[in-house]
Amino acid sequence: MGLWRWRRRGPKAARRYPVPLTMHQLWMVSLSAPVSRDRGASRTTLYPFVRIDEEGARRRLAEQWEITSRAQLTGRLDELSRSGYRARAYRLTGVAPLAWDAALYVDIARRGFACGLITESDAWTALKNIVPAVAGTYGSWQEYADHYLLGRRVWRDGLRGRTPDSGSPARQEAADAHLQALLDPANRASPWNMAPWDAISHPDRTL
Template sequence: MVQMFEPFRRRRSPQPPYEPPLSTHQLWQVSLSAPVNRGREASRTTLYPFRHRDDAEAERWLREEWEIPGREELLYRLDDLLREGYRAPLRAQTGADPLAWDVALYVDVVRKGYAAGHLDAPTAWQLLSATVMPTVAAYDSWQAFATDYLLVRKVWMEGLRATPDEGFPAPQAVSDAHLRTLLDPANPTSPWNRAPWHVISLPDRPL
């Protein structure tokens, strides 16, 4: 007997919680995680990390990818990313202090922690503000930030060769292409064009 199915209907994803409009400084801070937010589901212009509400996905991602089951572990990992992170053993290989990789991950984890309910909005913004001074001291443009991010990603990819995790990350070409779209001055959707590097040094204002 042939079973009849109703025509497939796409379910509308629930909207994310109300997010007040960001200021120029807030968008700049959120935009530090833009290199790691490549998927279509990602929001690059709100504190909430997804276009549609998916708190469960944020919680799953923190637990499975970072082994972060709660607030205490989240704050510990964030502190480590700013103090040492993944860049510490890479200093000898790169000849620099490649902060961009750790900052991008840090901001991404803060935003996921907010979505998972481990952080409220004021705490999340306080944590994101901690990235501003070291990042501005290390870089003078989004181009410089992106170059350092890609440098460390390549070293990280090399370290995964011949390991069970070799196929886990997206190919380097995918990351390279994503960074090009973020840096493209003709791309109106790039948060880096909406919040140019220098705005963090200017008085904050609504977008």
């Protein structure tokens, strides 16, 4: 059953989008790497899945974000870029973790592209719009990861009383382990090792 359901999602995304990313493009896509923990997720392409899965992208946007239209998607992206969850985090901790909002922003843009709410060009434009703020705030993927976790903890604490932590996708242990894998210098599959933090400050090049 599991194999059948995997195949049903469609062909490999690389067949539809074969052009390799540039270093800057990979860096931008990598901003959502902490969010991309699902089996079948792609952390090195604009398309968020290894295989074409328009319905999966559409369902997640609708269920988690109540996004079913282009207007709702662009409105959510604008909200995340302006204030997002970091406004609440700042009131609680005195720190505004931009990384959490940036990761969600890029994830939503990629899924919007995957289900056809925005074009590929629109998605790249959205990702480019968040770069100045992120690159100007952090000096390494470690700093980015630290603030991502801070933002995630504030978000998770807001779920308490509504969603049992032990049975939800919000388990902190899983997020911690995933981030450690991304930061592990020996992990050749990590996009953060493929696109070092300072790469965005240097001339772009094709991978």
